[in-house]
Amino acid sequence: xxxxxxxxxxxxxxxxxxxxxxxxxxxxxRMFVHAAQRMGWRVLVLDPDAAGPAAQAxxxxxxxxxxxxxxxxxxxxxxxxxxxxxxxxxADSLQALAQHxxxxxxxQAVRICQHRAREKAHFVASGVPCAPYAVIESExxxxxxxxxxxxxxxxxxQLGYDGKGQCRVADRAELARAWRQSLGAAPSVLEALLPIxxxxxxxxxxxxxxxxxxxxxxxNLHREGILAVTQVPAPDIDxxxxxxxxxxxxxxxxxxxxxxVLCVEFFVLRDxxxxxxxxxxxxxxxxxxxxxxxxxxxxxLQLRTLLGLPLSPPRQHSAAVMLNLLGDLWFDAxxxxxxxxxxxxxxxxxxxxxxxHLYGKAEPRRGRKMGHLTVTAATAAAARDTALQxxxxxxxxxx
Ligand code: ADP
Ligand code: MG
Numbered sequence: 598x599x600x601x602x603x604x605x606x607x608x609x610x611x612x613x614x615x616x617x618x619x620x621x622x623x624x625x626x627r628m629f630v631h632a633a634q635r636m637g638w639r640v641l642v643l644d645p646d647a648a649g650p651a652a653q654a655x656x657x658x659x660x661x662x663x664x665x666x667x668x669x670x671x672x673x674x675x676x677x678x679x680x681x682x683x684x685x686x687x688a689d690s691l692q693a694l695a696q697h698x699x700x701x702x703x704x705q706a707v708r709i710c711q712h713r714a715r716e717k718a719h720f721v722a723s724g725v726p727c728a729p730y731a732v733i734e735s736e737x738x739x740x741x742x743x744x745x746x747x748x749x750x751x752x753x754x755q756l757g758y759d760g761k762g763q764c765r766v767a768d769r770a771e772l773a774r775a776w777r778q779s780l781g782a783a784p785s786v787l788e789a790l791l792p793i794x795x796x797x798x799x800x801x802x803x804x805x806x807x808x809x810x811x812x813x814x815x816x817n818l819h820r821e822g823i824l825a826v827t828q829v830p831a832p833d834i835d836x837x838x839x840x841x842x843x844x845x846x847x848x849x850x851x852x853x854x855x856x857x858v859l860c861v862e863f864f865v866l867r868d869x870x871x872x873x874x875x876x877x878x879x880x881x882x883x884x885x886x887x888x889x890x891x892x893x894x895x896x897x898l899q900l901r902t903l904l905g906l907p908l909s910p911p912r913q914h915s916a917a918v919m920l921n922l923l924g925d926l927w928f929d930a931x932x933x934x935x936x937x938x939x940x941x942x943x944x945x946x947x948x949x950x951x952x953x954h955l956y957g958k959a960e961p962r963r964g965r966k967m968g969h970l971t972v973t974a975a976t977a978a979a980a981r982d983t984a985l986q987x988x989x990x991x992x993x994x995x996x
Contacts, residue, residue, distance in 0.1 A: 612675070613674070613676065616638065616640070616656070616675055616676050617633055617638050617639075617640055617641070617676055617677060617678050617679065617680070617900070618643065618672045618679040619641070619642050619651060619655075619680055619682055620643050620681040620682070620686045620690065620691075621643075621651065621663075621683040622642055622645075622646055622649035622650065622651040622652050622682075623649060623650055623682060623956075624956040624966065625651075625879060625880050625896075626642060626649075626650065626651030626655075626682035626683075627650040627651040627653065627654050627956060627957070628885075628894075628896045628954075629680070629682060629880070629896045629899055629900070630642065630655050631896070632894060632897045633896075634654075636897075636900065638900070639656040639657070640655050640657075641655060641658070641659060641672060642655035642658050642659070643659045643669075643672055644658065645660065645661065645662055646660070647660035648959075650956040650958060653957045654957075657675075659671055659672060663686055664687045666693075669690055672694065673694055677699065678701070678904055679694050679700050680701055680857065680879075680903050681707065681879060682880070683879065684710055684758075684877055684878060684879060685711055685755075686707065688705075688707045688708045691703065691704040691707060699903065699904075701805070701856040701902055701903045702859070702879070703854075703855075705853075706853045706855050706857075706859075706878055707878045709876075710877060710878040711755065711878075712754050713752055713753075713785075713786045714786055716875060716876055717730055717732075717786060719849070719853065720873045722852070723849055725848060725873045726870065727872050727873045727874070728788040728864070729745065729746060730746070730787060730788045730789070731746055732785075732786055733751075733776055733785045733786070733787055734784045739776055742769070742772065742787055745789065746787050746789045747768055747772065747789075748765065748768070748789075749765075749772070749788055749790050750763055750765055750788050750789075750790055751764050751765075751772060751776060751785055751786075751787050752785060752786050752787075753785050754784040755783070755784070759823045759824075760819070760822015762780065765790065766787075772787065791864055791866060791872070792866055792867045793866060793867075794833065794865045794866060795831070795833045795834065795865050796816065796817045796862065796863065796865070796874070797814055797815060797816055797817065797831055797834065797842050797863040797864075797865060798815045798860055798861065798862045798863065798881060798883040798884070799812070799814050799842050799843050799845075799846035799863070800812040800815075800846075800859070800860050800880070800881060800883075800884040800887070801846045801850045801859050802857070802858050802859075802898035802901070802902050802908055803847075803850045803851070803857070803902065804901070804902050804905065804907075804908050805856050805902075806905070807851075809850065809851070809908075810898070810909070810910050811843050811847060812829075812887050812891060812898075812911055813830055813891070813913045814829070814830070814839040814842050815828070815829045815883045815884065815886070816828045816829070816830075817862070818996050820994075821964075823921070823964060823966075824882045825920070825921055825996070826918065826919065826920055826921070826984075827882075827883045827885070827886055828917075828977070828980075828981065829913065829916070829917050830913070830916065832977060834865060838869070841871055842863050845861070845863070845873060846861040849861055849873070849876060856902055857879070857902045857903065858879060858898050858899045859876060859878055859879075860876065860877040860879070860880070860881030860883065861873055862874040862875050862877075862883075880895040880896055881895070882966070885919050885954070885971065886917035886918070886919045886973075887911065888952070888954070888971065889915070890971065890973050891911045891912065891913045892911050892912050893909070893911035894911075898911065915950070915974060915975065915980070916975070916976055916977040916979070916980040917971055917973045917980055918971070918972050918980045918983075919969050919971045920970045920987060920988055922940075922955075922966070922967050922969055922991075923963070923965060923966060923967060924963050924964065924966075924967050926940045926961075926992065927939065927940065927961035927967070928963065937961045940991055941990075944990045945987045948983050948986055948987055949974070949983060950972050950979075950983055951971075951972055951983070952972070952973065953970055954968050954969050954970070954971070955967065956968050970991075972987060
């Protein structure tokens, strides 16, 4: 090897040692890129769409499918560690990458989280209560569904999100129709319809050395299946319930040998029971307030777990309320034909403690997550009060 070649190789190795990769190009990837760059890392994003939210912020973009062997090899050549920002990344790609470099979360954990039936089996195996359910993968399974699960919620096992791929069913006839027609007889899970008092989520971060920390327990309000409002601290539960939910989330991370950031959603029933709903092997929309309200954000936790950096407990320093900003805000309710226009952000930015996050998506669409607004304050009452004012100014319903 010539001295010149040796120098080029040394430069490449130094660059690789400072570069991390992300599979996926959405807003979660974008906020991970920001957190990593702030600590001096270069970020390479693999995304089939080279103009998405994460790609806009990345140091480099590989435009290719998530299972493209050449792109994965390129990623392995240029990165020291790789993470994912979306749940439906092919687990095989994570497994292949793990032959060459550090990957978190691991393929085996992602395989569990991306499949509702496997996820529920993991809850049961870990001793974490969840809704009574039945797996429906055949006509025989359909016929064998116990009466106690009706009325229920039928959910496709794979690729459901934001309430998509699920139907409420009142009786057997509706169940059969929903499974065969709405879900195309795809492998599914039927859950009993639960009497929910409120919904929570807990974001835990676990290092390769087994260190575990979690963000404060979040309370979530969904509208039409999509997260609308997150409040931290959670206003409608007591300390014991919050601690219980956090302990269950940590148990689930531990029992998967999980490394990375994991979000667990819970239902609190009217009788006070806490049931696990679903898990996401990545940062989560309900954890966005951590960017402005906690000492460590969920994205910095993702970076630290990925690189084996220390995890310290992320204290919440401000009360916070997060409002999701969906594309609907760009459309005039009174005149649906009108050209979409940007909301008047100045009207909310004049409120104290308002932090606006926009994801750089060019085209607003109804139901599309365009950004979020977090309001921080010294007390939960003040954060809620200001967030209600912000909601009113944006034309969002009260909560
Ligand atoms: P997604 O992947 O779309 O987030 P979820 O399983 O979390 O799917 O369901 C979305 C929302 O639907 C929940 O946050 C909750 O409000 C409601 N929901 C889901 N399952 C049930 C259930 N078994 N009983 C009552 N409401 C439910
Ligand atoms: Mg959910």
